[in-house]
Amino acid sequence: MPFEEKMTWVNAVVAVVVPIAYFAIVLGRLGEVSAADIAYQRPLLIAIGASVVLTIVGSILAGIGTGISAELRGRRAADDIDRKDERDVRISRHGDLIGFYVSSVGMVGVLALTMLEYEYFWIASALYLSFVVGTLVASVVKIASYHRGF
Amino acid sequence: MGKPTKVTNRIRALRFAAGEMTQADLADRVGVTRQTIIAIEQGRYSPSLEMAFQIARAFNVPLDDVFDYPKEK
Numbered sequence: 451m452p453f454e455e456k457m458t459w460v461n462a463v464v465a466v467v468v469p470i471a472y473f474a475i476v477l478g479r480l481g482e483v484s485a486a487d488i489a490y491q492r493p494l495l496i497a498i499g500a501s502v503v504l505t506i507v508g509s510i511l512a513g514i515g516t517g518i519s520a521e522l523r524g525r526r527a528a529d530d531i532d533r534k535d536e537r538d539v540r541i542s543r544h545g546d547l548i549g550f551y552v553s554s555v556g557m558v559g560v561l562a563l564t565m566l567e568y569e570y571f572w573i574a575s576a577l578y579l580s581f582v583v584g585t586l587v588a589s590v591v592k593i594a595s596y597h598r599g600f
Numbered sequence: 601m602g603k604p605t606k607v608t609n610r611i612r613a614l615r616f617a618a619g620e621m622t623q624a625d626l627a628d629r630v631g632v633t634r635q636t637i638i639a640i641e642q643g644r645y646s647p648s649l650e651m652a653f654q655i656a657r658a659f660n661v662p663l664d665d666v667f668d669y670p671k672e673k
Contacts (some may be wrong), residue, residue: 599644
């Protein structure tokens with residue numbers, strides 16, 4: 451598996467795990483308080499920070515794994531980690547474009563919530579959801595492209 | 601995505617003719633990942649013109665000896 455594909459898997463896993471944890475926490479509070487009173491700011495900031503940290507940790511682990519695998523096969527670790535070719539770039543662009551379209555559709559929903567004067571909690575959550583779904587779709591498209599052809 | 605390319609190639613045959621050159625060896629010579637060579641060999645990816653020339657140069661043959669594009673009927 452190319453290093454770039456490993457990084458795509460890291461992004462996909464982070465885009466699933468962190469939002470699930472965030473929404474499980476904040477939506478669980480909906481039964482206790484109204485949407486207007488939910489203290490979503492701290493969990494949302496933690497979720498964004500956790501996504502960044504987990505992506506960095508994941509990329510480091512992917513790098514270490516790729517390096518060990520390369521050394522075991524008698525290759526230089528840098529050959530496998532640094533090598534990003536035109537196919538990787540094309541797949542990345544294709545996935546990011548599809549992810550952008552998905553996020554854009556989500557943004558229309560966010561605009562609608564804003565115009566209809568929904569609570570900030572719903573607007574912020576919809577905005578966050580748009581970003582993570584866009585990231586997830588981009589990752590899935592990239593992984594599918596690596597395996598089914600591009 | 602997933603659409604097979606019309607470009608066919610003889611990379612596999614050329615590798616064997618070149619002393620059973622491995623996909624990893626060819627990837628190293630061209631400067632791409634082994635997975636990209638596999639994808640090209642299997643017709644799942646059409647390389648850029650520049651990469652196509654690099655692959656042909658790795659075998660010391662003209663481009664036409666590596667890649668073929670069928671004529672329109």
